[in-house]
Amino acid sequence: MIDSKNQNGFNHDPKFMHARLKTGKIWHRLFFSSTAIGIMALIILLISIINQSLGFVAVENIKDPQSISTIPFEQLSNQQLIEILKINLSENRLKTIEREKPLLEMGQSELIKLITEKVVDAKVVASWTLWQSIFEKEKISALVEASYPNAQISFRNWLNWDFLVRSFSSRPELAGIRVAIKGSLLIVLIAIAFAFPIGISSAIYLEEYAHPSKWLNRFIQTNIDNLVGIPSIIYGILGLAVFVRTLAPLTSGEVFGIQGLSSRSILSGGLTIGLLILPMFILNAQEAIRAVPKSLRQASYGLGATKWQTIRSHVLPSAVPGILTGSILAVSRAIGETAPLIVVGASTYITSDPSSPFSGFTALPIIIYNWTTRPQDQFRNIASAAIIVLLISLLSLNALAIFLRNHYNQTRVNL
Amino acid sequence: MKKSQISPNQKSSLFIKKHYRGEFIIQAIFFLCAALSIFTTLGIAYELIKESLLFFRTPGVSIIEFLTTTTWQPTIGQYGVLPLLTATLITSFFALLIAIPLGLGAAIFLSEYSYPSTRKIIKPLLEILAGVPTVVYGYFALTFMTPLLRSLLGADNVQIYNMLSAGLVMGIMILPLFSSMSEDALNAVPSSLREAAFALGSTKFETSTMIVVPSALSGIVAAFIVSVSRAIGETMIVAIASGSGSAFTFNPLKAAETMTGYIARISGGDISYNTPDYNSIFAIGLLLFIFTYILNLVSRRFSKKYREVYE
Numbered sequence: 001m002i003d004s005k006n007q008n009g010f011n012h013d014p015k016f017m018h019a020r021l022k023t024g025k026i027w028h029r030l031f032f033s034s035t036a037i038g039i040m041a042l043i044i045l046l047i048s049i050i051n052q053s054l055g056f057v058a059v060e061n062i063k064d065p066q067s068i069s070t071i072p073f074e075q076l077s078n079q080q081l082i083e084i085l086k087i088n089l090s091e092n093r094l095k096t097i098e099r100e101k102p103l104l105e106m107g108q109s110e111l112i113k114l115i116t117e118k119v120v121d122a123k124v125v126a127s128w129t130l131w132q133s134i135f136e137k138e139k140i141s142a143l144v145e146a147s148y149p150n151a152q153i154s155f156r157n158w159l160n161w162d163f164l165v166r167s168f169s170s171r172p173e174l175a176g177i178r179v180a181i182k183g184s185l186l187i188v189l190i191a192i193a194f195a196f197p198i199g200i201s202s203a204i205y206l207e208e209y210a211h212p213s214k215w216l217n218r219f220i221q222t223n224i225d226n227l228v229g230i231p232s233i234i235y236g237i238l239g240l241a242v243f244v245r246t247l248a249p250l251t252s253g254e255v256f257g258i259q260g261l262s263s264r265s266i267l268s269g270g271l272t273i274g275l276l277i278l279p280m281f282i283l284n285a286q287e288a289i290r291a292v293p294k295s296l297r298q299a300s301y302g303l304g305a306t307k308w309q310t311i312r313s314h315v316l317p318s319a320v321p322g323i324l325t326g327s328i329l330a331v332s333r334a335i336g337e338t339a340p341l342i343v344v345g346a347s348t349y350i351t352s353d354p355s356s357p358f359s360g361f362t363a364l365p366i367i368i369y370n371w372t373t374r375p376q377d378q379f380r381n382i383a384s385a386a387i388i389v390l391l392i393s394l395l396s397l398n399a400l401a402i403f404l405r406n407h408y409n410q411t412r413v414n415l
Numbered sequence: 416m417k418k419s420q421i422s423p424n425q426k427s428s429l430f431i432k433k434h435y436r437g438e439f440i441i442q443a444i445f446f447l448c449a450a451l452s453i454f455t456t457l458g459i460a461y462e463l464i465k466e467s468l469l470f471f472r473t474p475g476v477s478i479i480e481f482l483t484t485t486t487w488q489p490t491i492g493q494y495g496v497l498p499l500l501t502a503t504l505i506t507s508f509f510a511l512l513i514a515i516p517l518g519l520g521a522a523i524f525l526s527e528y529s530y531p532s533t534r535k536i537i538k539p540l541l542e543i544l545a546g547v548p549t550v551v552y553g554y555f556a557l558t559f560m561t562p563l564l565r566s567l568l569g570a571d572n573v574q575i576y577n578m579l580s581a582g583l584v585m586g587i588m589i590l591p592l593f594s595s596m597s598e599d600a601l602n603a604v605p606s607s608l609r610e611a612a613f614a615l616g617s618t619k620f621e622t623s624t625m626i627v628v629p630s631a632l633s634g635i636v637a638a639f640i641v642s643v644s645r646a647i648g649e650t651m652i653v654a655i656a657s658g659s660g661s662a663f664t665f666n667p668l669k670a671a672e673t674m675t676g677y678i679a680r681i682s683g684g685d686i687s688y689n690t691p692d693y694n695s696i697f698a699i700g701l702l703l704f705i706f707t708y709i710l711n712l713v714s715r716r717f718s719k720k721y722r723e724v725y726e
Contacts, residue, residue: 020618020621021618024620027620028524028528028619028620030520031521031528033520034516034518034519034520035524035529035537038518038521038540038591038594039544042543045551045552045587049551049554198451201448202451202452206449209442209445219453222715223456225715227452229707229714230648230711231649231650231675231703233678233700234463234707235459236678236682237682238455238462240682242458242462275455278451282449282452306435307438333546336547336548336550338548338549338650338651339654339675342682342683343696345682365550365651368550368554369550369553369654369655372557372655373655384554384558387551387554390551391551394547398542
């Protein structure tokens with residue numbers, strides 16, 4: 001770029017210098033904007049999710065509340081409410097309801113909820129995004145009048161308490177994520193119970209015992225480095241072949257005397273995720289152990305402690321905050337993993353809570369996937385609500401990790 | 416009176432012996448845990464190869480047909496992996512087209528231009544972007560990127576499921592990974608090199624692009640290769656946004672299933688063991704495993720190089 005223009009090899013032309021600075025300025029802006037585009041993408045992503053999770057809905061009642069009772073439900077006694085349920089619902093449906101909780105034990109609010117769900121049966125026939133709800137209000141009401149004359153428009157926040165505590169349903173307005181949240185929690189618990197002890201032991205071996213001159217130790221280290229980069233779906237295939245198929249008696253609970261369950265169980269899913277996060281976990285723990293100063297170990301040896309005594313009472317306690325941060329990050333990875341669980345056989349149509357590690361399972365990312373791929377708009381709405389739940393839990397985990405790291409760094413400086 | 420007494424010397428040697436046995440057992444346990452990772456790799460390789468062999472032994476399926484023909488229709492016994500492979504390559508190409516220039520720009524900005532205070536805000540934001548689960552990106556591709564592309568390029572030209580949308584969103588997903596790895600490489604370049612360049616009269620831009628980036632090149636190449644491997648192995652975005660059903664096409668505006676998308680779709684349904692369908696996901700998985708493992712090995716080589724030079 002710098003051509004020699006005179007004998008010294010320097011170009012003293014101020015215009016040339018000016019041009020160089022100008023190119024520099026342009027590129028500075030380009031570098032900045034590529035960073036800004038990344039941040040913008042994050043913001044657009046979040047906005048587009050929130051946009052889908054709130055908005056107007058058109059609700060059609062299968063039965064008019066006025067025709068059921070002329071008095072508002074809130075003013076009726078429990079006995080009258082039960083009477084309404086008995087008149088309007090078939091015996092079979094009443095039985096399924098009573099199996100969960102007898103009607104007589106329910107409070108007034110629960111009964112009203114039952115009536116509005118099962119008898120009035122409000123159905124969301126159309127939904128709009130937040131953006132449309134704010135800027136195209138008239139268009140929406142005109143459209144509803146034209147195509148759904150019986151429907152009423154109301155503003156709906158799809159992410160509400162009912163959504164969190166309900167189980168799966170084929171109707172989006174009645175669907176909830178309770179089963180999925182419990183499934184996700186159990187999977188993460190199993191994954192951590194598997195990966196935590198093995199991960200820490202491996203990290204201790206590689207950092208404290210293994211001599212890098214031995215080829216086996218180098219091989220283990222390289223292998224762990226490579227395992228981090230293997231696509232998660234491959235782990236899913238491994239889980240399918242090993243946990244679901246080969247170890248089927250174990251993962252379906254047959255070994256423990258439980259019959260008739262599929263080996264596509266929470267245990268299989270959790271172990272697969274455990275294998276997936278293990279290499280990442282080991283690398284994090286290794287880093288934490290490496291950060292413990294050498295002097296600490298030497299002082300302990302100097303006092304006559306053995307290697308294991310040194311590790312147990314000096315190295316590990318100092319490395320705990322780092323290991324903890326690493327494991328929180330591993331958990332946040334485990335919560336969001338979808339592909340391996342699909343391969344291992346997560347199902348989506350599960351309406352009852354997981355009762356043991358051997359029951360079939362679903363997880364938060366799995367139902368997000370399932371709802372996203374459905375054509376109706378309302379499933380998009382609940383998918384976005386579930387995504388918000390997922391992202392909030394991930395962000396709080398990450399915030400916790402950052403807080404721990406900063407807290408630990410500060411206390412170490414103060415020492 | 417005879418006293419059976421152990422001299423203090425003997426006592427301590429017994430103590431040490433006992434302890435050494437304990438020490439040895441503990442070390443052995445730790446070693447076994449560490450060796451488990453080798454079994455993971457071996458397990459992956461064993462299962463993939465075993466089931467792939469079963470697949471290639473199915474009548475009407477041969478490795479040559481698998482690698483060279485262009486129709487993937489398991490229902491009529493056509494097993495040519497090329498359409499799945501091209502779809503994977505096309506989505507990855509668009510992902511890298513977005514992620515590499517933007518990621519490199521962001522890395523140079525963060526390491527060479529930005530103030531520490533700016534970096535303190537931007538880096539965590541990029542980390543959040545990197546931590547978003549891929550299924551969420553898939554949702555984003557289908558509900559935001561696809562409608563956007565359809566309104567920009569015309570709904571007649573762009574199919575509802577298309578490779579372009581999946582690729583672009585995958586690029587956004589890979590961007591923070593590439594930029595943070597490249598930034599590490601740029602940061603590892605000693606400041607003496609920059610100072611020397613400034614002393615010779617270079618501008619900041621010239622220092623960055625002609626001194627710092629070439630010095631960190633092996634690290635940046637390593638980041639690039641890791642990004643390629645990530646793009647090839649990415650599943651959820653393509654499973655949601657790129658369509659199901661294989662198609663041999665080079666038009667990114669059309670739907671085509673990728674290798675990972677196929678594995679996810681087939682294994683997600685009710686699948687019975689020992690059918691060509693079931694075995695075929697292992698054959699494709701093996702191909703995927705070989706690609707990504709080689710890419711990771713190569714990337715390690717490159718990143719080792721810059722670490723050896725500067726650290």
